[in-house]
Amino acid sequence: MSTKYSYLKQAAASRFDTDLMSEKCGFVLEQLMELAGFSVAQSITKEYSAKKFPNVLVCVGPGNNGGDGLVAARHLSHFGYKPKLYYPKKSSKVAFYDSLLKQCVQCDIPVEKDDFSQCLVNTDLIIDAFFGFGFKPPIREPYLAALKALEGTAIPIVSVDVPSGWDVDMGPLNSEGIKPEMLVSLTAPKPCAKLFSGKYHYLGGRFVPRFMLDEYNLNLPKYPNSDQCVALHTQSQL
Template sequence: MRTAYTVDRIRAAEQALMAQLPPGTLMQRAAAGLATACADFLGGCYGAEVVVVAGTGDNGGDALYAGARLARRGARVSAIVLDQAKVHRGGVAALTTAGGWVLAPDEYATAIAGADLVLDGIVGIGGKPGLRPPADRVLDLVEEHAVPVVAVDVPSGIDVDTGETPARHVRAELTVTFGAHKIGLLVDPGATAAGLVHLVDIGLGPYLGEPDVEALQADDVAERLPEPSRASHKYSRGVVGVVAGSEQYTGAAVLAVGGAVAGPVGMVRYVGPPEPTRYVRARWPDVVCGEGRVQAWVVGSGLGDDPARADEVRRILASGLPVLVDADGLRHLPERCEGPVLLTPHEGELARLLGVEREAVTARRLHYARAAAARWNATVLLKGATTVVAAPDGRVRVNTVSVPWVATAGSGDVLSGVCGSLLAAGLDPLEAGSVGAYLHQTAGVLASRGGPITADDLARAVPAAYRMLLGGDE
């Protein structure tokens, strides 16, 4: 499990650990891990040109000490010190002793233009979002010359606790973070600004407590994927009912059912008008069409605006059974949901539900997913490159494994079927949403292999993804 914590929690853990150790130990552990990651990134230090950008806090200290280590390993390391009066003195001394030097302002442009790597030590967890002058001017040069950036702890300028980027911020190829993941490294747009994230263990583990945000990894997903036993029969494995598609949107029915049959359930029921029913029957002889007992429902994709279908959604939501509500179904939510409910909006749908602009949701994904979970008493899965799943009790998971080719028409319909199948097999909404999102993106990786895919390709790849995660043969 990848676990992330708020800045307050990380600071408290650091205090507790620092009290046990000689002064400066943690910074040296951080700098050592950072220097190794930079050397790996550069593919060797000898002769590499590195520019350290050091702000006024300990983040700058980490960067300067790492710069000193790189200089001792043969790199040419210079430093841009943003404020001479407040810079980490020990860090500057270490760098100069190791053969590095501090640049004068009129040397910044040339140094950055010739750099193989810029180390962003502007601000870490002590930073406010945005970049104050002269950091912004230095970033202009870095972007102008497209120099790769390794961010120290976090990309400077992001909101570390939320992943929001309300103002100017660094965009890194790699972020080397210390002690624990910060929430803003896992949630977009901060996650995108961070690039790849490498965690350096500095010994905080025993002091951290319960995480604020979790991200499942392959082994966590494997543990949670339902598997039948010798005693299983089709009903005990779970039956999922799919209410999707209409005379106009037949494809939504096929794709949602395609996701559901690819999941762990023993049986899928489909409930819909004659035309999509014909398509579903023709494709899956095993799907039972018409009403009947189910353990969970998937409702919403491609329903259109038929009032009878709206009533059906409301009736299902009042049944107390686990329900996944997607797309058009989201227009028929009650004042507050009862029972296990998983809502799966994309940003536009969540914006409509909450009466805000889409751009606001894009900018504040964690905030609005949490707000909707509290407002409707339901688990909310906000789709996107980093899917956020927020439960009404405050727990949050994010899915950071993703492949952009999955952003294709009908992909969300497949996701609804996959997650609904997991709900019917007994997972609670937070588990079904987070496991389903991981499985769906893994199917995307397998189907795509670096090229374009259709939603149908994605659904067909789900069983292989399931098998791979369980450790079965390829």
């Protein structure tokens, strides 16, 4: 299936995000992260059943992409999955991340203390929520080692917005970047998504006011029913 839709470059995505949370649109981070993380969790239910893929390792980065991952983990637990978190570095910049972590813990979601490679044991599905549209190299430890492990794994990976380690506008920095099986773009696909060759590409973030789409000249597909996600391309395996 080939669909024509727009892409949002790194610099524009950053402005877009600022606009959403300014006087212009009036959103707060807590709302948008809830809807974004929910859309990631819902996208996963469309392609990976809780029965076949119960054990989900959520890789949580230090910024907003990690926050989306924490929200997704919590919703997945309500959907019957058994998520666990790899969350090596907690940012103290945004107090809300602590709340998101607490919410996960109160849903009995364990935080792994092991080496990343140990975390992959008994894992059916990986959510890559390390880095999002704000990513700039270089990648530092412990993310470097974790991404190396993700490059070598056969476990399917779902990347949130941007495959971690990829340049947001240019794609994989070398032939060895991670190869997610699913990509869930948020608000609009970033240019690197053109180089995504995995099975499932979804879009989430059904909260953008019409005038913002016009202002940023964005052409995006329609979401079905009350879904918070829409398939851009897919080859269903259920």
